[in-house]
Amino acid sequence: MQSRLPTLSDVARCAGVSYATVDRVVNDRGGVAEKSVIRVRKAIDELGYVRNVAAANLSQNKTYRFAAIIPTGTNQFFQQLRAILEAERIRLLADRIDLRIEGIAAFDGEALCERLDILSQTGIDGVALVGTDDDIVAQKIAELRSAGIAVLTLVSDAPNAPRDAYIGIDNRVAGQTAGRLIGLCHGGACGRVLPIVGALSAPDHAERLEGMRETVTSLYPDLDIAPVIIGRDEHEIVENKLRPIFKNSHDITAVYSVGGGNAGLLRVLRSLPDGQNRPIVVLHDIVPQAREALEDGVIDAIIDQRPEVEIANALSCLRSIADRRIPDVTDPILPTVYFKENLPPHGRDSFVRPGHAVNRTASGHASKSRILKEIDQ
Known part of the structure; x- marks a missing residue:
């Protein structure tokens, strides 16, 4: 028969101090002499005492x-x-x-x-x-x-x-993923990729941009990368900067938008003249406007960070x-790449409740089956 778990009273007896002293040490309330703290911690290690967080919070009326x-x-x-x-x-x-x-x-x-x-x-x-x-x-x-x-x-x-x-997510990996998607879509042909960021001071934007550059430069040397558009995640700024580019030059074959302001980009894409080839477009995050654009064939892929x-x-x-x-x-969350064909259903309740953190495999990556199971619950 398994023996009972050690209690605070057991720790107090083992350490030779009062229950109140042990309680102050375990719950980090301070006001205990260092020599007594050492004795309590030694007793905790010897007995294998594990603090009952739920009971402690309840007793302390903790919020x-x-x-x-x-x-x-x-x-x-x-x-x-x-x-x-x-x-x-x-x-x-x-x-x-x-x-x-x-x-x-x-x-x-x-x-x-x-x-x-x-x-x-x-x-x-x-x-x-x-x-x-x-x-x-x-x-x-x-x-x-x-x-x-x-x-x-x-x-x-x-x-x-x-x-x-x-x-x-690992934002550099997300950028590398976007770079590979763009390169594969070109099928070995020459092209010019236009990156759009909110601000380079945002680490996620800078890392995504760098990841895309790394992949395109190393794997697709026939692709050129155009000067970066900085849109501050504001759709009007993005639109005002893009319209002259698409009006005066037709050499942009792909657009990679790493952040927000995509309503402006989508307005420009939808207004392209008949006969002007639409560039390959990769965005981040499944939000209503991006989803609609993917369903309508205005963009090609969405990288979602869940x-x-x-x-x-x-x-x-x-x-x-x-x-x-x-x-x-x-560990970083694994992003999901969505195309028109594999978009999740509208209105799916995909929230994973706190306390049900995503499990990881032995390699440190999220278990896809576990994620899907938790999302569907």
Whole structure:
């Protein structure tokens, strides 16, 4: 018969200290002499004591306080993220999780730091944010972590920032995938690829662009890469920059848009004169306008980063860190490539609930069958 699990009382007896002292050490409340802390931790190791997080939270009447900072604007992907988070915010109240959803302008490191300053004074346990390549953001993340606040980067990582984890796809691999798709579509013919990014200061955009360049340059030497269009994820900026290019030159054979602002691109593509060949087009993220364009044959492929999985994993990871457990999600999410023929049904409820983080295979990659099973539940 299996023996019972050790309790706090067992740890107290083994360490030769009071129950209250053990409770303070286990729940990280402080105010305990270092020699007593050492004795308690030694007793924990000897007995194999495992902290009952659920019981501890219940006894302390603990509520988790998390925040997600999502860029505002016309980018439909970020609107989609906010919608998923809002649905979860309401559901999580029953689990004693208070989720705040904050908005800031895209690609604005100073605004992000100001919002983080405000949040750090509200007693939050953790925050998920879209990373940027700004030194001030990396410094602010370090300050939050020093204050005991968990920080995750979501969708886009923050280079050199000491975040707890990154939740998202491998953006360089996504760019390489786009490059291969574009190269295969050319079938060995010459061509010119036009990249569109929101901002090169966004690590996900820069990494996708670099991945595409690597693949095209190494595998498809007959393809040229045109100067990058920077559209700030604003459809009007993208449209105004593209119209003169397509009007004055017909040498663009492919377009790779790594971020938002695609409504402007799609308007330009739909207005091309009869007889002018449409370029091969690869976009990111299944959002309504991109899906419609794929169904209509205006674009050729969508690389999707599975936002429902990103949110589920981020919330699960924040909770693990708040409970002082090792986060169980560390590997990049595998993106999905969609063509017109394999688009998922409209309106499918694909949200993976927090606490059901995507399982990984032994190689560190997500198990496709497991992902599909969780999504369909």
